[in-house]
Amino acid sequence: MIDFQSGYILRPVNPVFIYFSLFCALLLNLLPIGNYGWVPDWLIICMVFWNIHQHRYVSVITAFILGLMMDVHNSDLLGLHAFSYSLVAYVAISWHRRIVALTVLSQAVHLLPVFLLVALFPVLVHWALSGELYWWALTGAVQAFIEAMLWPLATRILLAPQRRPIDVDHNRPL
Template identity: 30%
Template sequence: MANKNLKSLQPLQSTQYSYMVNPVYGWGTIIFVWMASMLPWRSWEGSPDLLILILAFWCAHEVKGVGLLAAFCFGFFMDVHDMNILGEHALTYVLVIYGTLTIRKRMMRFGVISQLIHMFPVFFLAPIPSRLMQAWFAGVWPGWVWVWSGVITGVLWLAADLILKLPLRPVEDDDATI
């Protein structure tokens, strides 16, 4: 009898939605945030990296062309702009996008809070190799303030979900039921 009751349970939301994103809209937001990242607020200790947040968000939502190559190019642009060691941001951006690609199919089955929990380790662990490289070249450890950047970037996943999905309408996804 208990087995029959379990089989009759239906999910709260029987229809899963995916958001069809126009690549022009996705890339427009990426370019807008890239231009905003050129402002001096990014040089403050612990400031979130909005560009990698938006790249990871659109990579998770499968916008055409947002992937490892785009992450490397934008990371390289940020290295040139910040006059850092070439490849420091590029390495971090590629690792974040690789982590996002690795967990994307699983992560997108959950709500935004669970997506945030999935992305926290990615935003926290991806900068470690570049910080080690920076410490090795400089000969001194840069401190632990950079950890706040990963935490704040992870929390901003909620804001990105709210703001970037505003103009989008859900489309019933037949493949999501498989």
């Protein structure tokens, strides 16, 4: 795979690193910080990143399983996060060729509707099921903007192991 911003040919990704990063993102989501609008969904950032860059390792089924874990953790309607994570994974996989060719900031702008989808989907489902719309729950839009702003940092961190050279030769300039 080629990093289009630098023209650097990336090394193959280690699947252990992929699943370790997803596990760390899940642990960050499980922290008892609270369900505030300014707390980003770390798991969706990591999952969308791997769906775009390595969709053979992180599929819609992986997103569904991680969504079920988040449903159980949040004591929410079972399948709510699972469906929204699966939907977002499907969109990310179908857009992966378009997104990879863009700059990192353009990627963040293009992924903002995806982050809005996953942030506002639970609010819309609760509204459809109960008939009551909690306006304070619409702070998920703030969460989506924060996730889009964190996209360049996530890209830098998650691509770092692939950018390092295999062997460093100080006599060869390339």
